[in-house]
Amino acid sequence: MLGLPDHVRTCLFDLDGVLTRTAEVHAAAWKEMFDDFLRGRADREGTEFVPFDAVRDYDEYVDGRPREDGVRTFLASRGVELPDGAPGDPPERETVGGLGGRKNALVLRRIREDGVEAYEGSVAYVHAVREAGLRTAVVSSSANCRDVLAAAGIEDLFDERVDGVVAREQRLHGKPAPDTYLAAARALGVPPGEAAVFEDALAGVEAGRAGNFGLVVGVDRTGQAGELRRHGADVVVDDLAELMESR
Numbered sequence: 001m002l003g004l005p006d007h008v009r010t011c012l013f014d015l016d017g018v019l020t021r022t023a024e025v026h027a028a029a030w031k032e033m034f035d036d037f038l039r040g041r042a043d044r045e046g047t048e049f050v051p052f053d054a055v056r057d058y059d060e061y062v063d064g065r066p067r068e069d070g071v072r073t074f075l076a077s078r079g080v081e082l083p084d085g086a087p088g089d090p091p092e093r094e095t096v097g098g099l100g101g102r103k104n105a106l107v108l109r110r111i112r113e114d115g116v117e118a119y120e121g122s123v124a125y126v127h128a129v130r131e132a133g134l135r136t137a138v139v140s141s142s143a144n145c146r147d148v149l150a151a152a153g154i155e156d157l158f159d160e161r162v163d164g165v166v167a168r169e170q171r172l173h174g175k176p177a178p179d180t181y182l183a184a185a186r187a188l189g190v191p192p193g194e195a196a197v198f199e200d201a202l203a204g205v206e207a208g209r210a211g212n213f214g215l216v217v218g219v220d221r222t223g224q225a226g227e228l229r230r231h232g233a234d235v236v237v238d239d240l241a242e243l244m245e246s247r
C-alpha cells in the first residue's frame, strides 16, 4: 500500500519540493539575489557577468542546504569568498549573512504574495502513512519551515519537526550531513534503519545515504532522476502518490 519495505516504521519528509511547491520559489529568489550580486561585482571589476543557473547551480550548490551554506557553496564554485558576518546581517552588508538575508526577504515576499501550495500526492501519502500507524517527521534546512507548513495547512501531519531553526539551536550540521535526519529519527525513537527519507535535493538524498536509513526515496520534480540515484536515492518517483500504486 505504501511502497515501503516492512522494516520501515517511520517516514521523514523534506519540505521544499517534497511536501510543498516551494523549491521553485527558493530557486527563483536565489537567482534574483545572486544575479544582482554577480552583476554588481562584474561591473565593478570589469569582468563578464555569468548569471546563476536556477537549475544547474541551484541543484548542485544550494538546494537542500541551510541558507548560509548555500551562499558559501555557490560562491566558492565561482571562486568568491565573503566574510561570514552574522545570520541577521543587514541586507546591504556584503557578507554571507547579508546575502542570505537579501534572499530571504525575496522568499518571504513571494510566499506572502502567492501563498504556498502543498503537493496533493504528498498530502495523500502522508495521510496514508499515518493511517497505517507509522510516525512522521518533517526534516528541512529551512528556517521558514514552520510558517510554510502553516501556510500550506499541513502542520498537524507531523509528530516532529527538525528545521533550520532547530538545527541552529542544537548545533546540528546541515544536509548533506545526515545529522538533522538522525535527530528526527532519535526524537521518534527509531533507529535509522527503520526510517525512510523522502528527498528532492541532491544534498538531501546524500544525507539519507550517509545516515544509513532504511530507504531513501528520491522525489524527482525537475528531471534529475539519474542524479538523485547517483547521490543516494534507492528509488526515485515523480510524485509520492506513485508509491501507493506500486504494490
Ligand SMILES: O=P(O)(O)OC[C@H]1O[C@@H](O)[C@H](O)[C@@H](O)[C@@H]1O
Pocket (backbone or CB within 6 Å): 015, 016, 023, 026, 027, 062, 063, 064, 065, 066, 067, 070, 104, 107, 140, 141, 142, 143, 144, 145, 164, 201
Ligand atoms: O532560507 P531558508 O528558508 O532558511 O531555507 C534554506 C534552504 O532550505 C531548503 O529546504 C531549500 O531547498 C533551499 O532552497 C533553501 O535555501
